[in-house]
Amino acid sequence: MTESPIRVGVLGARGRMGATVVQAVEGAEDLRLVAALDAGEDLAGLGDAQVVVDFTHPDAVMGSLRHLIGHGVHAVVGTTGFTEQRLAELRGLLAAKPELGVLIAPNFALGAVLAMRFATQAARFYPSAEVVELHHNRKADAPSGTAAHTARMIGAARAEAGLAPGPDATTSEVDGARGAEIDGVRVHSVRLPGLVAHEEIMFGGEGETLTIRHDSIDRSSFMPGVLLGVRTVVSRPGLTVGLENVLDL
Numbered sequence: 258m259t260e261s262p263i264r265v266g267v268l269g270a271r272g273r274m275g276a277t278v279v280q281a282v283e284g285a286e287d288l289r290l291v292a293a294l295d296a297g298e299d300l301a302g303l304g305d306a307q308v309v310v311d312f313t314h315p316d317a318v319m320g321s322l323r324h325l326i327g328h329g330v331h332a333v334v335g336t337t338g339f340t341e342q343r344l345a346e347l348r349g350l351l352a353a354k355p356e357l358g359v360l361i362a363p364n365f366a367l368g369a370v371l372a373m374r375f376a377t378q379a380a381r382f383y384p385s386a387e388v389v390e391l392h393h394n395r396k397a398d399a400p401s402g403t404a405a406h407t408a409r410m411i412g413a414a415r416a417e418a419g420l421a422p423g424p425d426a427t428t429s430e431v432d433g434a435r436g437a438e439i440d441g442v443r444v445h446s447v448r449l450p451g452l453v454a455h456e457e458i459m460f461g462g463e464g465e466t467l468t469i470r471h472d473s474i475d476r477s478s479f480m481p482g483v484l485l486g487v488r489t490v491v492s493r494p495g496l497t498v499g500l501e502n503v504l505d506l
């Protein structure tokens with residue numbers, strides 16, 4: 258007997274990512290699109306969705322997640338803006354719903370996940386690391402969720418290896434010229450029309466540099482990861498942060 262398709266709802270359905278997700282879900286035989294909502298639409302319109310995919314806005318996502326968890330709906334979230342405080346709140350809400358899964362991934366592109374993994378492996382071998390992320394100029398947040406996640410992963414690997422802050426002789430700077438500091442790692446944001454989503458992770462050491470670069474040149478790059486998330490989250494209770502955990506990297 259064939260299994261019934263997973264019923265999927267999409268939040269942010271008229272946005273750049275949401276519209277691409279709608280198409281991807283419609284094209285998948287084992288999934289059925291049951292709702293596609295955007296800003297201002299009542300979440301009751303999600304109907305009997307089993308899994309909801311959220312690509313909206315950092316200011317909107319927590320409200321939606323509170324509703325989804327309260328109504329027993331699994332969630333796959335690409336929206337950025339997750340702080341430790343937000344994650345702690347979600348863990349608290351999920352504790353009362355042991356069967357429910359929420360997957361939050363700052364980046365659903367396979368290459369971006371691999372780039373972060375490779376960067377984490379490289380981190381302990383170099384005294385200095387910096388991240389440059391480059392995106393389209395319609396992006397709401399800076400730095401990107403991916404760059405923040407990358408910096409945190411590198412920062413953790415550096416701390417575990419007992420590395421001191423990278424050597425840096427800067428004593429005078431224009432505000433912002435050295436980027437934002439996340440867990441001891443400098444992160445720089447570029448916004449230009451024509452770009453989609455790109456990241457360079459740069460390491461410097463004695464007489465050499467190592468650069469790991471990933472480019473999403475089309476939003477279709479995120480879809481295999483999103484669909485994998487939808488198929489996985491229904492049998493993965495609790496909060497999962499990062500697609501690397503689903504891919505078991």
Ligand SMILES: NC(=O)C1=CN([C@@H]2O[C@H](COP(=O)(O)OP(=O)(O)OC[C@H]3O[C@@H](n4cnc5c(N)ncnc54)[C@H](OP(=O)(O)O)[C@@H]3O)[C@@H](O)[C@H]2O)C=CC1
Pocket residue numbers: 268269270271272273274275294295296297298312313314315317318321334335336337338362363364365366402479
């Ligand atoms: N994890 C990943 O792999 C990726 C993550 N992202 C992230 O996804 C998010 C969306 O990006 P993108 O698609 O480019 O943004 P867009 O602005 O193109 O799309 C967001 C859509 O969500 C709508 N929206 C806002 N609030 C709500 C709400 N409460 N309920 C339903 N819909 C809402 C917006 O409507 P309106 O415009 O009217 O406000 C808009 O149509 C960002 O945080 C981005 O960083 C993006 C790409 C990949």
Ligand SMILES: O=C(O)C1=N[C@H](C(=O)O)C[C@H](O)C1
Pocket residue numbers: 337363364365392396397400401402403404453454455
């Ligand atoms: O807004 C985007 O476009 C993207 N957002 C995510 C992020 O902030 O990391 C993922 C990807 O970089 C595209």
